[in-house]
Amino acid sequence: MASASPAVTIGAMQVAHLPDVLGLGHRAFDTAVKPYTGWSLSAVAAHFEASHPACFVALQDDALCGFVLGSITFEQRTDWGYLEWIAVAPSARGQGVAGRLVTHCRDRLTEFGATAVITDVEARNEASTTLMNRHGFQTRATVNLLVCTVTSAAAGDSPPHLSRHERAQPSVPQRTAADENHPERRACPISNRFA
Numbered sequence: 001m002a003s004a005s006p007a008v009t010i011g012a013m014q015v016a017h018l019p020d021v022l023g024l025g026h027r028a029f030d031t032a033v034k035p036y037t038g039w040s041l042s043a044v045a046a047h048f049e050a051s052h053p054a055c056f057v058a059l060q061d062d063a064l065c066g067f068v069l070g071s072i073t074f075e076q077r078t079d080w081g082y083l084e085w086i087a088v089a090p091s092a093r094g095q096g097v098a099g100r101l102v103t104h105c106r107d108r109l110t111e112f113g114a115t116a117v118i119t120d121v122e123a124r125n126e127a128s129t130t131l132m133n134r135h136g137f138q139t140r141a142t143v144n145l146l147v148c149t150v151t152s153a154a155a156g157d158s159p160p161h162l163s164r165h166e167r168a169q170p171s172v173p174q175r176t177a178a179d180e181n182h183p184e185r186r187a188c189p190i191s192n193r194f195a
Contacts (some may be wrong), residue, residue: 008097009059015048018041025085031138048069051072052072055067055110065088066087069088079116080116080118081141083119
């Protein structure tokens with residue numbers, strides 16, 4: 001007989017959770033690809049140190065298995081909350097952890113006076129879209145994130161202030177599915193982040 005998984009508890013994020021939150025985020029988000037390039041210690045700290053944070057962790061046997069980071073204000077709207085980052089460890093998926101994190105964050109933002117809570121989901125992330133729909137979020141706008149990597153005839157002609165990782169890569173005229181993750185085949189990618 002298989003033993004039941006230990007209970008998952010949700011609580012407010014504390015300073016001691018920062019390393020584990022940052023680590024889980026690095027495992028969950030492909031930080032080389034938009035929109036996840038913004039994941040960093042600064043991103044975590046910005047939410048954690050916000051005047052009205054809505055940052056929660058999921059713990060299983062005192063080990064971090066998920067988190068959500070939100071804060072009041074979305075762009076210039078001080079009456080909107082923003083649920084920006086959420087991740088759940090693979091070992092805790094399918095147990096309702098993400099839904100509980102969304103609920104805690106949304107409810108805290110509402111307590112702080114948010115008249116709406118905003119989130120964005122990368123278009124290919126169907127599981128997150130389904131999760132957010134299940135918790136009352138509806139698509140209200142579609143925004144295309146258009147990115148064009150600027151290249152010169154020779155890859156070495158990049159401005160000297162850019163690191164070798166930031167320098168433009170040669171592009172190919174047309175992209176295929178095989179090119180999607182190939183670092184040297186970066187044409188001007190068009191990503192539909194919010195659709």
